[in-house]
Amino acid sequence: MILDLQIDHDSEIPVYRQIAEAIRAAATAGRLESGGRLPPTRDLARQLGVNRNTVVAAYDLLASEGRVHSHTGRGTFLAERIEAADRSANDEDDEPWFTGFTPAVDAAALGGLQSIYRLVLSREGISFAGSYPAAEMIPIDAIRGAFDQVLRRIGSPVLGYGPTAGYPSLRETIARRMRDAGSTVDTGDLLVTNGAQQAVELVFRTFLDRGDAAVIEEPTYTGALSVLGSLGARPIAVPMDDDGMRPDLLEIALQRHRPRLIYLQPTFQNPTTRVMSEARRREILRVATRYRCPVVEDDWAGELRFEGPTLPTLHAIDGGRHVIYLSTFSKKLAPGLRVGWVCAPPVVLERLVELKRVEDCGTSLLLQAALDRFVRDGGLDEHLARIRPAYLERRDCMLRALRKYFPQGAEWTLPQGGLFLWLTLPSDVDGDALFDAARQNGVLYSRGDLFHSDGSGTQAMRLAYSAATPDEIESGIKTIGGLIERRGDRTEATGQETIDAMPIL
Numbered sequence: 001m002i003l004d005l006q007i008d009h010d011s012e013i014p015v016y017r018q019i020a021e022a023i024r025a026a027a028t029a030g031r032l033e034s035g036g037r038l039p040p041t042r043d044l045a046r047q048l049g050v051n052r053n054t055v056v057a058a059y060d061l062l063a064s065e066g067r068v069h070s071h072t073g074r075g076t077f078l079a080e081r082i083e084a085a086d087r088s089a090n091d092e093d094d095e096p097w098f099t100g101f102t103p104a105v106d107a108a109a110l111g112g113l114q115s116i117y118r119l120v121l122s123r124e125g126i127s128f129a130g131s132y133p134a135a136e137m138i139p140i141d142a143i144r145g146a147f148d149q150v151l152r153r154i155g156s157p158v159l160g161y162g163p164t165a166g167y168p169s170l171r172e173t174i175a176r177r178m179r180d181a182g183s184t185v186d187t188g189d190l191l192v193t194n195g196a197q198q199a200v201e202l203v204f205r206t207f208l209d210r211g212d213a214a215v216i217e218e219p220t221y222t223g224a225l226s227v228l229g230s231l232g233a234r235p236i237a238v239p240m241d242d243d244g245m246r247p248d249l250l251e252i253a254l255q256r257h258r259p260r261l262i263y264l265q266p267t268f269q270n271p272t273t274r275v276m277s278e279a280r281r282r283e284i285l286r287v288a289t290r291y292r293c294p295v296v297e298d299d300w301a302g303e304l305r306f307e308g309p310t311l312p313t314l315h316a317i318d319g320g321r322h323v324i325y326l327s328t329f330s331k332k333l334a335p336g337l338r339v340g341w342v343c344a345p346p347v348v349l350e351r352l353v354e355l356k357r358v359e360d361c362g363t364s365l366l367l368q369a370a371l372d373r374f375v376r377d378g379g380l381d382e383h384l385a386r387i388r389p390a391y392l393e394r395r396d397c398m399l400r401a402l403r404k405y406f407p408q409g410a411e412w413t414l415p416q417g418g419l420f421l422w423l424t425l426p427s428d429v430d431g432d433a434l435f436d437a438a439r440q441n442g443v444l445y446s447r448g449d450l451f452h453s454d455g456s457g458t459q460a461m462r463l464a465y466s467a468a469t470p471d472e473i474e475s476g477i478k479t480i481g482g483l484i485e486r487r488g489d490r491t492e493a494t495g496q497e498t499i500d501a502m503p504i505l
């Protein structure tokens with residue numbers, strides 16, 4: 001369709017912007033029909049020999065400018081009257097005004113996180129995609145009560161600026177909970193952040209410059225990959241076995257790449273749900289210590305265990321000397337609070353606080369004070385006691401449905417906690433086509449490539465059971481199983497557009 005589209009791989013201009021510019025130019029010159037359909041992202045990526053995410057980023061850019069519109073299941077279409085709008089703009093000035101963006105906002109590098117909200121907020125059909133807590137179980141009355149109390153009893157001080165490191169009483173509450181879990185920690189070791197995502201971003205930015213290497217598990221949390229992309233850092237993917245990251249391969253990576261940090265999720269790893277054994281935790285720490293490489297422990301779901309013995313965190317084992325620990329209230333309570341935290345040795349924490357001050361001057365004091373009230377009144381422990389068995393039930397419901405509807409050869413994990421399971425499809429199933437077909441049939445999930453640094457993993461899927469009712473789980477898994485059974489029903493066969501935005505949190 002866009003026959004004269006040439007990519008200059010040596011250009012300073014990122015490839016996705018070259019593609020967007022070529023489409024814009026073709027539309028302006030009348031070579032593309034106003035309102036016409038753009039090629040499916042997969043086809044255009046194949047034609048140009050680029051990653052599909054690059055074409056997705058180009059379409060996203062055009063969509064953000066109002067030049068194209070995406071319609072679920074039908075494809076991406078050029079806006080009507082784009083030519084006229086462009087011509088009149090070009091009469092005045094044919095140079096684009098806003099150029100020279102930094103690599104930090106390079107859409108291709110930001111990957112999965114960039115367009116997540118489009119699909120997440122669409123809330124269409126049955127979704128196993130986002131790793132969300134069950135919305136209907138969030139204790140709204142108790143949270144409202146905590147806000148009321150704080151506003152009545154404390155009043156205006158919680159509506160002012162506060163210490164950037166966080167509301168002191170909440171920091172003490174978090175420190176106490178961490179101590180109860182075996183960590184050595186003082187209130188002053190903690191920084192309250194806007195979710196664990198900000199904690200990841202601040203920590204990575206503190207240690208990583210462009211080109212620096214960071215060891216990650218493969219696959220890993222998409223949000224961490226996006227931060228690495230935005231910083232221009234190099235992910236060094238170290239494979240895992242059933243026990244977690246392989247220490248022998250970690251050692252080789254440390255020797256070869258001299259990374260600035262190791263990012264790990266030892267418990268209920270997102271997306272594989274793996275739990276690193278205690279022996280492995282100790283071994284990984286020994287290797288990291290030998291090479292003096294800081295470890296970043298993302299313990300996003302440690303408190304969501306519904307089966308099996310609790311293991312000490314890396315932070316607890318290490319005594320908080322070289323492990324930077326982070327966690328969040330998003331999954332154990334409510335993601336909309338946007339409250340997480342990071343615990344680090346003083347020399348690191350000081351820097352994190354300064355960076356956080358530059359970013360946003362601190363997390364909302366009102367939110368922190370209300371959350372603290374809620375936790376101190378026992379609300380969080382009560383809530384955890386309610387959601388753990390509920391998630392276990394939903395996990396079992398999903399396992400039953402998978403056994404019933406999925407074919408021989410599909411393999412899935414048996415998570416002992418957390419919000420989702422990880423599944424690998426038989427090799428003769430086209431993971432890409434299945435994802436598209438499932439979406440067209442009203443079922444969403446997160447495709448495995450979102451969690452890989454190299455775009456592989458399309459044969460895997462992350463299925464969240466936490467936010468779906470047992471009926472939805474049964475019906476959604478049945479739909480996907482049926483699609484796998486009828487393997488002829490491929491997206492290629494129907495010529496449908498593929499989806500270009502995916503939820504991943």
Ligand SMILES: Cc1ncc(COP(=O)(O)O)c(C=O)c1O
Nearest residue numbers: 195196197221270300328330505
């Ligand atoms: C492993 C991991 N880390 C961090 C986060 C960020 O959580 P939030 O920013 O909502 O606290 C998530 C969210 O899905 C996650 O899965």
